[in-house]
Structure formats: structure tokens, C-alpha cells
Amino acid sequence: SEGGPYASKTSYVKLLRSVKRETLKLIETFLDKAEDQPQIGKQFVPPMMDPVLGDYARNVPDARESEGYMIDMHMLHLFFSGSLV
Numbered sequence: 001s002e003g004g005p006y007a008s009k010t011s012y013v014k015l016l017r018s019v020k021r022e023t024l025k026l027i028e029t030f031l032d033k034a035e036d037q038p039q040i041g042k043q044f045v046p047p048m049m050d051p052v053l054g055d056y057a058r059n060v061p062d063a064r065e066s067e068g069y070m071i072d073m074h075m076l077h078l079f080f081s082g083s084l085v
Contacts, residue, residue, distance in 0.1 A: 020055075020067075025067070028074055049075070052075075053072040
């Protein structure tokens, strides 16, 4: 997190966070509506875990998006409940 905690308050970073938030909502919708969930569980979910949850963990607290954490929890729930495996 270059620029420290104040970087998360700039208009550019706020715009990037907005794009990330909308992308995460799109991923969640895709997971909910997908017809071939076993295939998605094997090929899509595992590679998505680090970029989403890792991004959440690496960010400074002010820049952490709860949506990223919630999307990961949603993917894990679907994956381990058998919906995606």
C-alpha cells in the first residue's frame, strides 16, 4: 500500500475501489447464476481465492473492502457445501 493510509482517501483510489467493488458483485452474480457449478468449483474458485482474500489481507485497514471478504466467504460456502464440487 504505497502512499500509506492517506492514499486510500484520494479520488483516484476511491475510483479504483469502486471498480473493484462492482467487479466483485459481478463475480458473485456469476457464481450464483452459473449452470456448470462443478466445473466452476474446480477451475474458477481456487485461483480467485488469493487475489480477492489476499488483496483484503494486504491492504491497510482503511482500504479493506468488506465486499472482497464477503465474496470469498460466499465462494467458500458454495465450494464446501457441495454446490460447486
